[in-house]
Amino acid sequence: MDSLTTNGLDLRFGPAGASTGFTPAGIAAFNDLRPAAVVRELLQNSLDALTPKQTTARVLFRVDRCESSEIPGIQNYWRAYKAAVKTQADMRGGSLAGQARYVADTMEKALEQQRHRVLTVLDNGHGLDERRMNALLSDGVSANDPGSTGAYGNGHCVAIPASDLRYVLYAGLTENGDTIASGHAVIASHAMEGKGRLQAGDGFLIRGFRDPNSGKLYEYESGEGIPAFLQSRVDDIKAMHGHGTAVVLLAFNNFRERRTLWDMVSRAAACNFFVAIEEGRLVVDVQGSEDSIRTLDRGNLKAVLENCRNEKRSRAFLSGARAWEAHQALREGTRHAIETDAGVIHVALHQQQSGSPRVDLCRNGMWITNDYKLPRFYYKFTDKEPFHAVLMLDAESGGELHRLIKESEGPLHNQVNFKDFSTKDRKQVEKALDQIRGWLREHTPSVSNEAFSPDDFLTLGEGQNGVAGWTQLTLWGTPTAVERRMPARTPRLTRKPKRPGDGPPSSRPTRQRRRRSLPSLFQVVSVPTGARSSRIVVECEQDYPDAEFRLCLDENIDATCDRVPYNEILFAALSNTKLNGKTVPAAARICDRGGGVIGIRLGDLAAGDRLFLETDWSFPPSAGTLAGDISLRVQVTKTDPLDVRDEERG
Numbered sequence: 251m252d253s254l255t256t257n258g259l260d261l262r263f264g265p266a267g268a269s270t271g272f273t274p275a276g277i278a279a280f281n282d283l284r285p286a287a288v289v290r291e292l293l294q295n296s297l298d299a300l301t302p303k304q305t306t307a308r309v310l311f312r313v314d315r316c317e318s319s320e321i322p323g324i325q326n327y328w329r330a331y332k333a334a335v336k337t338q339a340d341m342r343g344g345s346l347a348g349q350a351r352y353v354a355d356t357m358e359k360a361l362e363q364q365r366h367r368v369l370t371v372l373d374n375g376h377g378l379d380e381r382r383m384n385a386l387l388s389d390g391v392s393a394n395d396p397g398s399t400g401a402y403g404n405g406h407c408v409a410i411p412a413s414d415l416r417y418v419l420y421a422g423l424t425e426n427g428d429t430i431a432s433g434h435a436v437i438a439s440h441a442m443e444g445k446g447r448l449q450a451g452d453g454f455l456i457r458g459f460r461d462p463n464s465g466k467l468y469e470y471e472s473g474e475g476i477p478a479f480l481q482s483r484v485d486d487i488k489a490m491h492g493h494g495t496a497v498v499l500l501a502f503n504n505f506r507e508r509r510t511l512w513d514m515v516s517r518a519a520a521c522n523f524f525v526a527i528e529e530g531r532l533v534v535d536v537q538g539s540e541d542s543i544r545t546l547d548r549g550n551l552k553a554v555l556e557n558c559r560n561e562k563r564s565r566a567f568l569s570g571a572r573a574w575e576a577h578q579a580l581r582e583g584t585r586h587a588i589e590t591d592a593g594v595i596h597v598a599l600h601q602q603q604s605g606s607p608r609v610d611l612c613r614n615g616m617w618i619t620n621d622y623k624l625p626r627f628y629y630k631f632t633d634k635e636p637f638h639a640v641l642m643l644d645a646e647s648g649g650e651l652h653r654l655i656k657e658s659e660g661p662l663h664n665q666v667n668f669k670d671f672s673t674k675d676r677k678q679v680e681k682a683l684d685q686i687r688g689w690l691r692e693h694t695p696s697v698s699n700e701a702f703s704p705d706d707f708l709t710l711g712e713g714q715n716g717v718a719g720w721t722q723l724t725l726w727g728t729p730t731a732v733e734r735r736m737p738a739r740t741p742r743l744t745r746k747p748k749r750p751g752d753g754p755p756s757s758r759p760t761r762q763r764r765r766r767s768l769p770s771l772f773q774v775v776s777v778p779t780g781a782r783s784s785r786i787v788v789e790c791e792q793d794y795p796d797a798e799f800r801l802c803l804d805e806n807i808d809a810t811c812d813r814v815p816y817n818e819i820l821f822a823a824l825s826n827t828k829l830n831g832k833t834v835p836a837a838a839r840i841c842d843r844g845g846g847v848i849g850i851r852l853g854d855l856a857a858g859d860r861l862f863l864e865t866d867w868s869f870p871p872s873a874g875t876l877a878g879d880i881s882l883r884v885q886v887t888k889t890d891p892l893d894v895r896d897e898e899r900g
Contacts, residue, residue, distance in 0.1 A: 259457050259471045261323025261435055263330055263449040269439045270451040271338055272350040277410055277436055284412055285505035286567050287662060289518035291408040292371050292497060294616055294663060297523075297532060299375025299495060301425065307526075308491065310372045310535040310543070311515050313502065315365050321500060322433065322477040323455050327417065330453060331357060333440035337448075350438075357437070360414040360501040367539070369412070369502035369511075370483060374491035378422025378430050384467050386420055387434050387454055408661065410436055414501040419455065421480040421496045423487050431476045431484075432456055432468070511538040516546045520554040521564070521573035525642055526615025527551045528580055552577070566664050568610075568617045576610045576617070579638035588689045590682035593649030596642040597686075599693065605638075607631035609690070611666070613643045613655055619666055626683040635695045641686065654679040774884045779864070783826075786863045788886060790855040797852040798840060800885040801867055821848040822867035822882065830862050852886070 289311075296309045318324060335354055339346050346354060360366065378386070410416050419433040433455030440449050457469040471477075476484065483496035507514060519527070519534045526532035527548055534546040546554060555577050558570025568576070583600030609621035609631075621627040631637075645652050654675055658666045668676045773789040788799070803820040823846045827834045840849030852861065867882070 259322065259455065259475065259477065261326040261330070261433070261453045261455050262458065263437075263440075263442075263451075263453045264459055266439045266448040266450040269341070269448065272334070272346070272353040272438045274436065274451065277407055277416065285507060285514040286518040286522065286564065288409045288412050288505065289515055290522050290567065290616070290663065293519060293523055293532065293534070294614075296371075296373035296375055296495070297526060297614055297616065299373060299377075301376045304374070306531055306533060308374045308533045308535070310370075310490075310537065311511060312370045312372070312537040313511055313539045314368055314370070315539070316368050316479065316500075318361075318364050318366060320479045321366070321417075322419070322479060323435075323453070327415070327435060327437075327453070328361060329442070330435075330437050330440055330449070331361065333442050333449075334438040334451065337440040338438050356414050357416070363501070366415075366500055367502045367504075369499040371497040371499075372483065372487055372490065372494060374487075374494045377424035377428075377487075377493045378420060378495055379424060379428065380430065380466070380470060382422070383420065383430055383432055383470060387432060387468070407436075409497070409499060410434070412503060412505055413499045414503045417500045419480060419496075419498040419500065421476065421484050421487075421498075423484050423493050423495075425493045428472065429476060429484055430470050430472045431480045432470050512536045512541075512544050516544075516554050517558050517570065519546055520551055521558060521568050521570055522617050523615055524551060524555065524573055524577045524617070525580060525612045525640065528577065529615065531615050552581075566662060572610075572620075573617070575608070575638060576640055579610075580640045583638070583640065586689075586693075587647075588686050590651060590685040592654065592678050592682040593643075593651035594647040595651060595686060596644075596647070597690075598640040598642070599690075600638045601694070602636035602638055605636045607634045607637050607694070609639045609641060611641045611643070611655075613648075613652065613659075613663075614645065615642075616663065618655070618659060618663060624666055624683070625668065626680060626687055630687055631691070631694070633696055634691070635697055637690075637694050639690055650678065651682050654682075772886050774886070776882060776884060780866075782868055783864075783866045784882065786865070786884060788852075788861045788863065788884070790857060790859045790861075792857050794855045794886075797855045798849050798885075798887055799852055799863065800840075800849040800887070801865075801882050802885060803869065803882065820869055822869060823848060824850070825866045825868075827863065827865040 292311075293307075293309060296307045300307055321327075331354075335346070338350060338354075345351075410418055415435065416437070417433065417435040419431070421429070421431040423429050435453040435455075436451060437453065438451045440451070441447075442449055454468055455471075457471055460466040460468060480496070480498070483498065487494040487496060504511070505514060515534065515536045519532075523532050527534075527546065528551060530548055535543050536546070537543045555570070555574045559574035561570030563569055564572075579600040580598045583598035586597050586599060588595050588597055607621075609624065609627055611618045611620070611624055621631070643652050643655055648655075654668075654671070655666060658668055658671070658679070660667065668679060671679070771790065771792045771794065773791065775787045777785045777787075779785050784801075790797075801822040801824065803822070821842070825847065827839075827847070827850060829838075829850065829852075834850055838851045838853075839847045840851060842848050850863070855861075
């Protein structure tokens with residue numbers, strides 16, 4: 251069989267098990283996650299590749315250029331690309347689909363270049379052998395080494411979208427001096443002339459395919475047969491560290507960002523590996539094109555995070571603002587060791603002056619998830635005073651708990667999911683998490699039971715710290731009492747602005763509206779549960795018949811107090827509303843003329859009644875863009891407020 255021949259090193263495509271196009275799901279899933287996802291994956295592999303003798307991973311990100319003719323297997327890449335375009339177009343009746351066309355055009359544009367930008371990542375780990383290389387080139391296969399801190403190889407496809415050729419090369423040098431090299435290209439299924447069958451879209455830089463019955467995958471190149479392009483990277487590893495791994499992203503697209511390599515790599519590393527860097531277990535060097543090397547270590551970690559602290563959003567990972575807070579807790583918190591039945595986990599516990607209780611989980615120095623997504627921790631500390639706990643799990647002391655968490659993380663290492671665990675493993679890890687949660691509850695003070703009764707109401711909406719996309723379900727910021735606002739007894743009058751050529755101003759009002767305030771016999775607390783969702787508690791101090799509930803925009807109660815009032819009361823449209831844990835029935839919903847729900851009938855309330863409402867909310871497009879801080883006003887009334895559309899007066 252020609253698939254088993256070894257005719258020299260080349261980019262080889264085996265027979266296709268199934269047809270795949272230019273946009274395979276395994277690659278497309280990572281397109282919107284760069285650069286943080288790529289940097290996380292490469293650094294995590296380097297940390298996991300430390301030998302038992304090593305305490306610090308040193309990783310260099312370097313951009314340089316190479317000639318097209320230097321790239322191993324580039325001629326066969328060209329042939330496979332042309333065949334893939336023709337095959338995929340024929341399968342669709344003559345043309346590629348829109349996204350596939352874009353991917354193919356990007357590949358072709360890169361192929362036509364004589365010189366390519368190349369991102370090379372070099373580390374000082376244990377290097378690569380055949381078993382570890384198999385893990386890098388396989389899907390869902392990992393290589394666990396005795397004494398290692400992780401599984402080498404999982405999630406390697408994360409880096410492929412950073413190459414416009416979708417072609418990544420690997421080379422390794424072990425402590426024994428053994429070398430090995432290979433590569434992985436992702437194109438699309440294609441029919442090559444003379445093959446007589448469909449070829450796979452995945453190509454591998456190998457000498458040939460092994461007999462499947464042998465239990466081995468590929469015939470790799472090693473020793474003196476390694477191409478000069480990769481041998482130069484091996485020589486760099488030998489000169490810098492003596493052993494390690496090189497990952498090479500060909501036709502590097504700068505993660506499709508305009509930022510510098512230092513900016514992208516240092517921020518991603520600082521926000522996701524603040525524990526490893528602070529503890530001296532990770533040092534990151536960055537060298538852009540023709541730039542000198544800049545280093546991220548514990549000495550400047552705080553300064554890098556300081557530059558990130560205004561970043562409120564992050565795709566799938568920790569934002570700059572949250573990373574800054576976690577790093578502060580790590581530096582200033584008291585250190586403890588929590589013993590569970592599955593292993594020991596360390597914690598830095600810091601009591602905060604404001605905010606909400608927060609827990610971040612890190613494994614092997616890398617941030618994994620927080621209490622919102624950590625099973626057994628979700629919404630379990632709402633009765634506690636603000637604190638920030640950074641949980642740190644390591645292979646040496648973590649034992650079975652480390653193994654179970656590691657196996658639950660998924661390819662991006664940003665979640666914990668036990669759904670595929672055996673009953674035994676799931677019970678073991680859940681018990682350990684319960685023990686950690688119990689320790690935190692025992693060692694953190696509870697909120698005072700003293701009642702707080704403001705004159706009018708308490709609102710904790712999206713204040714200065716609130717951001718779109720925020721999903722924490724506890725109080726944000728320090729509670730602030732709002733002065734009593736008595737119900738308006740007189741109309742609020744507005745006049746049309748005078749325009750050039752108009753006569754004397756009219757003495758009659760042109761528009762009229764009334765805004766009802768919350769009656770003083772109610773107490774309300776509003777808690778944000780997301781970017782546009784709230785949990786609201788309404789407590790009735792006296793009997794109140796036919797009560798109705800609404801949310802509206804509270805003008806001029808924002809951070810700047812300079813919002814221009816709207817010409818009408820802006821009622822929020824409510825959705826997914828629950829009252830005391832139950833979905834509000836249609837009969838209790840108050841709708842506007844367009845059918846949107848703008849209120850809820852609460853019915854007759856008695857003194858001492860306490861109602862719990864959960865709702866998503868939004869404002870109509872006519873309100874324009876409500877940027878920045880939004881304050882909501884809760885209305886509980888007996889009679890209907892004015893319709894959202896004011897009436898013209900004669």
